[in-house]
Amino acid sequence: MVKIAAKPKKPYPDFPLTAHNNGQWCKKIRGKVHFFGIWAEVDQALANYCEVRDDLQAGRQPRTTTSEPSLRDVCNAYLTRARQREEAGEISPRTFQDYYDTVRVLLGHFGKSVDPTQIRPTEFGDFRTRIAKDYSSSRLTKTVGVTRMILKWAYESDLIENAPKFGPDFKGASRRAVRAQKHKGEKKLFSATDINSILNHCDTTIFGMVLLGINGGLGNTDISSLREENLDLNAGWINFPRPKTGVDRRIPLWEESVAALKAIRELRPAASKPEFEELVFLTHWGNRWVNADVGGKHNDQLAAKFRKILEAAKLHRHGCGFYWLRHTFQTMGDEAKDPVATAHIMGHVDGSMGSVYRESISDERLRMVVDTVHSWLFK
Numbered sequence: 601m602v603k604i605a606a607k608p609k610k611p612y613p614d615f616p617l618t619a620h621n622n623g624q625w626c627k628k629i630r631g632k633v634h635f636f637g638i639w640a641e642v643d644q645a646l647a648n649y650c651e652v653r654d655d656l657q658a659g660r661q662p663r664t665t666t667s668e669p670s671l672r673d674v675c676n677a678y679l680t681r682a683r684q685r686e687e688a689g690e691i692s693p694r695t696f697q698d699y700y701d702t703v704r705v706l707l708g709h710f711g712k713s714v715d716p717t718q719i720r721p722t723e724f725g726d727f728r729t730r731i732a733k734d735y736s737s738s739r740l741t742k743t744v745g746v747t748r749m750i751l752k753w754a755y756e757s758d759l760i761e762n763a764p765k766f767g768p769d770f771k772g773a774s775r776r777a778v779r780a781q782k783h784k785g786e787k788k789l790f791s792a793t794d795i796n797s798i799l800n801h802c803d804t805t806i807f808g809m810v811l812l813g814i815n816g817g818l819g820n821t822d823i824s825s826l827r828e829e830n831l832d833l834n835a836g837w838i839n840f841p842r843p844k845t846g847v848d849r850r851i852p853l854w855e856e857s858v859a860a861l862k863a864i865r866e867l868r869p870a871a872s873k874p875e876f877e878e879l880v881f882l883t884h885w886g887n888r889w890v891n892a893d894v895g896g897k898h899n900d901q902l903a904a905k906f907r908k909i910l911e912a913a914k915l916h917r918h919g920c921g922f923y924w925l926r927h928t929f930q931t932m933g934d935e936a937k938d939p940v941a942t943a944h945i946m947g948h949v950d951g952s953m954g955s956v957y958r959e960s961i962s963d964e965r966l967r968m969v970v971d972t973v974h975s976w977l978f979k
Contacts, residue, residue, distance in 0.1 A: 608639050617649060625649075629656045654711025660723065671719075672712035674754040675703040681753075692821045693891055702746040705731065716751055717760050721767025728770050741772030788919070788927040790814075792977050795928070797913045804867055805881065806905060808860035812838075813925030814977060815970060816851035817933070817946045820902050820922050824890035826880045833858050842947030849947045852967045854974050929973060936972040941965040 607619040617625040617636060624635040625645040634656060637645030652662035669677075679699060686696045709727050710719060727747075732740050748766060755763040790798075795814055802810055812818045816838060818826070830840040836858050838851040853861075864880065871877045872886035881889055889902040903921055910916040926946070933942040944961050 608642075611642055615646070617645060629653075630659055651713065654713060658709070658711060669716075669754075669759055670713045671710055671716045672707060674716055674759055675707060675750060677757075677759060678750045678753055679703060692825075694821050698742060699746055699750075702743050703750070705743060706747055706750075716754065716764055717762045719764055721765050721770070724764075724766050725769035732773075737773035744770060744772045788924045789931055790915075790924055790928045792979065794913075794915055795925075795977060797915065798909055801909045801912045804860070804863050806909065808857070808864045809881065809902065809922075810906075810925065811854070811857045811860050813922060814929055814973065815854050815857045816849070817926045817929035818851075819926050820890050820900055823881055823902060824879075824888050827878045828880060829878060831861065831880065833861055847947045849945060850961075850963075850966060851945050852963065852970045854970065856978075932973045932976050933969045935976070936969045938965050938969060941969045945969060 607621070610618070617627050619639055620626040620633070620635065622635075624638055625642065626633050626635045627649060628634075634652075636648040655662040682691065682696050682699050685691045686693060706727075709730065710723070728740070728744060731743055735743065748770075751760075751764050754760045795810070799807060799810055809823050812823060812826075822840070822842065826838075826840060830838055832839065833853075836853040836855075838849070838853060840851070841848050861880070868880075869882055869884060869886045871879070871882060876882060876886060876888060879888065883889055883901055890900045906922040907916065910920060930942065930946060933945070936942065941961055945966060
């Protein structure tokens with residue numbers, strides 16, 4: 601009679617596999633038992649499990665082993681290059697954060713070890729369906745766009761030999777869906793009364809920030825990146841390329857804005873780092889107000905501070921933030937009926953042929969826009 605060996609115990613309590621009666625290590629995943637190797641080769645069984653675990657848990661057919669870099673390798677390489685571009689001032693910290701957030705979602709869905717060249721079009725479609733359930737139209741479009749950009753970059757950089765096929769379904773939200781969501785949601789708009797109430801709850805530094813937000817549509821990263829060389833307070837102008845797009849902006853300043861910036865100069869703390877010396881706005885500790893940490897976490901102290909001001913002014917509601925000032929400036933600036941001048945102040949990218957041939961916009965047109973907003977706010 602052949603003596604059957606007793607089933608071995610797990611080598612340690614957290615060992616993920618279980619000994620099966622057939623002599624192999626196994627694990628039940630999504631209702632199905634999978635086998636990974638014989639009892640005697642416990643280390644190899646564990647390695648086999650780890651290799652296909654992400655695919656099995658996600659309900660995918662495990663990929664064959666290839667020499668291609670994993671999806672995690674590709675994403676890390678892209679983030680490294682993106683960080684270099686951010687440090688060079690080519691992209692904003694907010695843009696880097698968008699890339700980082702997309703990578704986390706991408707790896708969480710497909711797994712870190714998957715070969716990106718073996719992701720099928722139907723799986724990209726499934727990925728889109730999943731994120732569409734939780735994301736707004738704009739974030740869905742951004743996530744799809746960044747995913748395509750990362751994998752296209754990997755192919756053109758010779759990190760992977762074959763370009764992934766995304767299929768017909770992996771695309772951003774339709775214009776109809778964007779319009780429907782916009783009509784459904786609350787308008788990102790402050791009233792003149794709202795802004796005056798906000799200003800009444802601000803200290804000197806935040807007071808100046810809010811004025812620049814409604815005076816010229818400056819956003820959080822704009823405020824944090826503004827340098828002394830961009831200011832001409834004697835003449836009352838800001839000349840400041842938008843960090844996100846690099847588009848030149850020339851913004852006429854109200855008298856109130858000039859006075860606030862002069863007051864901020866007197867109160868400005870010492871910079872914590874040499875590269876912060878010329879920044880107009882610094883935190884109490886001498887740091888940038890908006891920054892992407894080494895780990896990729898987006899640190900926006902301006903947003904946090906503004907949220908507290910909204911709560912104090914009893915104006916806080918879902919999704920409301922400092923960037924609403926930019927929406928408000930665009931909306932009220934359009935009342936000047938000069939969309940080209942308004943777009944120039946906002947720093948919008950203009951893809952029209954007119955922008956190719958337009959060499960300048962008169963200061964009078966720019967002043968007309970900000971004066972229209974000023975009259976609305978301080979009527």
